[in-house]
Amino acid sequence: MAGTTSGRDSPARQHDGVSVPATADGPVPHVPIGLVTPDGQHLQVRLFERQQIELDSGCRVWRYKIAAPMWQAAADGGVEAVGFTTWVTADVLRPYRCVAYNTIPSHRVPTLPPEPETWGWVLRPVLGQRGRAVVHESNCRHAERAGAELQTEEALNALMLSGVDACHDCDAAAVLIPALQLGEGHG
Numbered sequence: 001m002a003g004t005t006s007g008r009d010s011p012a013r014q015h016d017g018v019s020v021p022a023t024a025d026g027p028v029p030h031v032p033i034g035l036v037t038p039d040g041q042h043l044q045v046r047l048f049e050r051q052q053i054e055l056d057s058g059c060r061v062w063r064y065k066i067a068a069p070m071w072q073a074a075a076d077g078g079v080e081a082v083g084f085t086t087w088v089t090a091d092v093l094r095p096y097r098c099v100a101y102n103t104i105p106s107h108r109v110p111t112l113p114p115e116p117e118t119w120g121w122v123l124r125p126v127l128g129q130r131g132r133a134v135v136h137e138s139n140c141r142h143a144e145r146a147g148a149e150l151q152t153e154e155a156l157n158a159l160m161l162s163g164v165d166a167c168h169d170c171d172a173a174a175v176l177i178p179a180l181q182l183g184e185g186h187g
């Protein structure tokens with residue numbers, strides 16, 4: 001396991017030592033993201049992909065695949081870094097500024113022709129209301145043809161302007177508002 005030794009010497013950097021899944025093409029792409037644990041701690045974890053699923057009710061929701069850092073006892077008597085992988089929803093994730101989340105694979109329930117999608121944001125002016133705009137997920141039904149895709153940092157900056165709100169029909173409000181409240185101390 002790469003990074004095991006340095007991780008042991010420097011617990012604060014232990015997430016650096018977590019091994020990530022690999023395919024024949026190399027390591028699986030991932031980006032850092034904040035996670036709020038059930039007891040309120042904030043961890044940095046790895047985000048691998050997001051997937052839309054359809055509930056029994058017919059409602060469609062997004063799930064996010066993450067790996068949290070953990071140790072496990074190794075055969076040589078020491079410890080080695082491992083990634084505990086699980087799926088979570090957006091309301092426990094806290095995106096960091098300056099991280100390009102649109103590099104993460106995104107899989108929507110196929111109704112239309114399946115095509116790779118990304119997790120990005122767009123700013124759409126409110127028609128007839130000068131100075132007002134709404135940030136949407138780029139896949140939001142309200143965001144069609146709204147303009148250029150924003151990185152997370154750009155979306156957060158836009159939300160700090162008066163007159164700009166986050167959409168509640170997509171993940172924009174659930175993901176970006178908590179990240180905004182977290183301030184600039186992360187990422």
Ligand SMILES: [Zn+2]
Binds near residue numbers: 141171
């Ligand atoms: Zn929206």
